[in-house]
Amino acid sequence: MPMGDWQFWLVTAIAVLAAALVARAALPPRFLPRFLRRRKGTRAPLTVGGKPVGGERR
Amino acid sequence: MSTQADAAAGTGVAPVPGPRRVALVGNPNTGKTTLFNRLCGLRHKTSNFPGTTQEARIGAVRGGAGPEVHLVDLPGVYSIELELPESEVCRRVLAGQLAAPGEAPGEPDAVCVVLDATNLPRNLVLAGEVLRRRLPTVVAVNMIDLARRRGLSPDAVVLARELGCPVVLVSARTGEGLERPGELLDLATIPTHTPPGTQDGVEAWAERIALAALSQPTPHAPGRRPLSDRMDALLLHPVSGTLVFALVMAGLFAAVFKVATYPMDWIDAIFTHAGGLVHAVLPEGLLGELVSEGVVAGVGATVVFLPQICLLFFLISMLEDTGYLARAAMAMDRVLRPFGLPGHAFVPLLSSHACALPGIMAARGVPDRRDRLATILVAPFMTCSARLPVYVLVTGVLFPRSPLLASAAFVGAYALGIVAGLASALIARRTVLRGPARPMVMELPSYKVPSLRTSLLTTWDRGFMFLKKAGTNILAICVVLWWLGAFPHVDPPARAVELREQAAALVASPDPSGPDPVALRAEADRLESAHAKARSLIGRMGRAVSPVFEPLGCDWRLTVGVLASFAAREVFVSTMAVLVVGEEDFEEEGVLRAITSATRDDGHTPVFTTATAASILVFFVLAMQCLPTLVVTARETGHSKWALLQFGWMSAVAYALALVVFQGLRAAGVS
Amino acid sequence: MTQPRTCCCPPSVELRGDAPAAAPLPGACCAAGPCSPSQALATMRLTELRAGQVATICECALEPRDASVLRAMGLKHSARVRVCRVGEPFVVEVLFNGDRSSGSSRIGLARPLAGRVMVGDVSQA
Incomplete structure (x- = not known):
């Protein structure tokens, strides 16, 4: 490995980032480390008078 | 449009300032997407509603009096009360439980209900279900041009009075009633009436309003067989x-x-x-x-x-x-x-x-x-x-001088995929998915001249998604593969060193009868590159796995190509390009030709022999080589076991048939 | 699955609790008593109609989930339908207000499904 070449470290860093991107796109979240997981979508439970409205789960 | 707006205002409801987020609701085949495209044009993005498989299209509508409007295109539904995934998404969005990615949670600021003017009684049932939710609402009666041609003239004033919210007659196809698109959504007001709460009640309510709005229906001409009937008779006939x-x-x-x-x-x-x-x-x-x-x-x-x-x-x-x-x-x-x-x-x-x-x-x-x-x-x-690059490449190798046979091989590959799919469906329905078949029911929309605008916008949407994929995932895969193929650096092979020395000697003392020094250097380059790739990380990985793919005729390069394409099929040609570029001068002959003319480590056997090309073609037709597809299968089916079954079954079928093809051709004397 | 209605009574008419579950007799479904013979005898399968005939839907003898989808599509009790195409697939036009003057929608049905839709009050369009 050309450790003394600054370009080697640059292309290696780019490749590591690319590998992370591939893993993030292709693997289900549970197989990924926490920092690679996608942010979950916004969900807010519907409440009426402080009580959740029943029967609306997903 | 202003006339209709005035009519709506005549109900005594004062327009409120323009909403921020507007949900677009309607039956399937009401021209909802055409209206969305008319209102938003290219200013939209497509994703999925979080936690669901329903597509969420969010567009920005400009031109209204108020602030910018974000229009959320909800799935087309016959009723939002049905126990169907798309109905559930509509219910949850209207209840503020679900928001499109990037949107704040909460009830939409307004709802635009799209009705089909040619089918008001049924469409008004959905309008009733939405109006019951008491959100600011505007009703767009779409396809008014088509309705008029059929002699239907819904009265916007009557509809607005009966529904208790503004009603606008529009044609998303022609732009009628949509001269200032932003104004349509600014009209939304909280409905003044509440439709009945029961299904029977809302159906009767919808029928009564439709009859009132269509006060002057055109008499039905008996005896004349409608054009749609004749078209259906032709298009649905077995022959x-x-x-x-x-x-x-x-x-x-x-x-x-x-x-x-x-x-x-x-x-x-x-x-x-x-x-x-x-x-x-x-x-x-x-x-x-x-x-x-x-x-x-x-x-x-x-x-x-x-x-x-x-x-x-x-x-x-x-x-x-x-x-x-x-x-x-x-x-x-x-x-x-x-x-x-x-x-x-x-x-x-x-x-x-x-x-x-x-x-x-x-x-x-x-x-x-x-x-x-x-x-x-x-x-x-x-x-x-994604398979097309491989088909183009491989059919070109199989029949380099006969475009007709190459096309036939292409069609054969398509047919093989369809036959394998149908046979697999039959096997699945007889084994893991055994159960009675459910008879089909489907609405047959009116025959129409297609909207060029809608088709172009859909094309833009899909093309952009593909480019995004190529610009992110495929780019990333290419970068990783290049890195794995570039390192570690190794000393050049003895033969390459020898050729370079020979070339240098010839330059120093030219010999007209001797070999061309440029050709010697080119050969040295090819040998060095092949040597480096074979000893690179990816070359070693390919060699380690190549015994598995050798029976299919693959060398280490093809093995790497096949392995890399398990992430995404289209990566195969990219991988082969990355693996052979440097060995071949692709700047002169083009990437695809460089790949097809590449040779194995011995320097003369082509990477793609006829038998190998045929076996690779069969393998790529049948194999499950797309990680995103497996992820989506797991998500859509709700269980990763279906994705694993899909992967296992398709890979096994692909391997077995590719093996039969390669060994069969070899046995028949085709190398 | 609920007891299928075998007559052309409006949906508000209560069903008999003791009506036989299997092979119900035409018109023997209503708590108010048997329907008139003309109504009861008029009940037939949708697939028995010819192209161009118009009829009123009496009952969709389907699972509740399927019936609710058909109902949302307009194929509900007392809806008038015109047969556009017989065979496989079976195509009907749901007529609102009895004819096409108030709008209509066209629905394609697999023949086995159409065979489970009971109709009455048949006339030529």
Whole structure:
């Protein structure tokens, strides 16, 4: 490995980032480390008078 | 439009300032998407509602009096109270439980209900269900031009009075009533009446309002057989319908492969020149190699297929808009049912010919769970556009001097995918998905002249998604593969050193009868590059796994190509490009030709022999080589076991058949 | 599955609790008593109609989930339908207000499904 070449470290860093991107796109979240997981979508439970409205789960 | 707005204002409801987020709700086939496109144009993005498989299109509408409006296109539903996934998404969005990605949670600020003017009584039931929620609402009665041609003239004033909210008569197709698009959504007000709470009540309410709004209906002309009946008789007939279907499909794919060739050639030329330009501009070194050999060659080999994808989606969208696609699905029910698939599976399977991802997502329109699972499991057998690069490459190798035979091999590959898919569906329905078949029911939309605007916007949407994929995932895969192929650096082989010394000696003391020093250096370059690639990390990985793929005729390069394409099929050609670029002068002959003429480590056996090419073709037709598809399968089916079954079954079938083809050809004397 | 209605009574008419579950007699479904013979005898399968005939839907003898989807599509009790195409698939036009003057929608049905839709009050369009 050309450790003394600054370009080697640059292309290696780019490749590591690319590998992370591939893993993030292709693997289900549970197989990924926490920092690679996608942010979950916004969900807010519907409440009426402080009580959740029943029967609306997903 | 202002007249209608005044009519609505006449109900005594004062318009409120323009809403921020507006949900677009309507029955299927009401022209909802055409209206969305008319209001938002290109200013929209497509994603999924979080935690669901329902597509969420959010567009920005400008031109209204208030602040900018974000329009959320909800799935087309007959009723938001049904126990169907799309109805549930509508319920949850209207209740503020679900928001499109990037949107704040909470109830939408307003709802725009799209009604089909030719079918008011049924459409008004959905309007009633929405109005019951007491959100600021505006009703757009769409397809008013079509309704007028049929002698239907809904009265906007009566409708607004009866519904208790503003009503606008529009034609999203022609732009009638939408001269200032933003104003439509600014009209939304909280309804002054509440429709009945029961289903019977809201149906009676809808019928009463429709009759009041259509106070002067055109008398029905008895005895005359409508044109739609005659068209349906032709298109749904077992013989004429099948013939028309075959012609339409043949025309569709002929257009895709014939017309798309020209822009494909241009794109290939652009990337070939870009590779040369990068070499000239960037300084010598690893960074320049990464850009020219990894990025430009790799991404270029994929982006070249953009015209085919765009054209296929454009034509599918046009067909859908004419109303033919629904008839084709109905007619295909007859064909698909013996294999345990419903006619509903037709559109998902046709879409899968562009890409399995939208195909699998379209399978949510299949009502029965077993039918849906079977459709999802076999959708990736259909030849997606990602396989096209491999087909083009391999059929070119198989029949280099006969475009006709190459085309026949192409068609054969398509047919093999369809046959394997249908046979797999049958096996699945007899084993893991055993159960009674559910008969099909489907609304057949009116025959219409397709909207060019809608089709172009759909094409833009899909093409952009593909480019995004090529610009992110495929680019990333190419970068990783280049890195694995570039390191570790190794000493050049003795033969290459010898050739270079020989060339240097010839330059110092030229010998007219001796070999050309330039040719000697080129041969030395090829040997060095092949040696380096074979000993690189990816070469070692390929060699480690190659015993598995050797029976299919693969050398280590093809093994690496096949392995890399398990992430995404289109990466195969990119991988082969990354692996052979440097060995071959692709700037002169083009990437695809460089790959087909590449040789194995011995320097003379082609990487693609005839038998290997045939076996690779069969393998790529049948194998499950797309990680995103597996992820979507797991998500759509709700369980990763279906994704694993899909992967295991398709890979096993692909390996077995490719093995039979390669060994069979070898036994027949074809090398 | 609920006891299928075998007559052309409006949906508000209560069903008999003791009506036989299997092979119900035409018109023997209503708590108010048997329907008139003309109504009861008029009940037939949708698939028995010819192209161009118009009829009123009496009952969709389907699972509740399927019936609710058909109902949302307009194929509900007392809806008038015109047969556009017989055979496989079976195509009907749902007529609102009895004819096409108030709008209509066209629905394709697999023949086995159409065979489970009972109709009455048949007339020529």
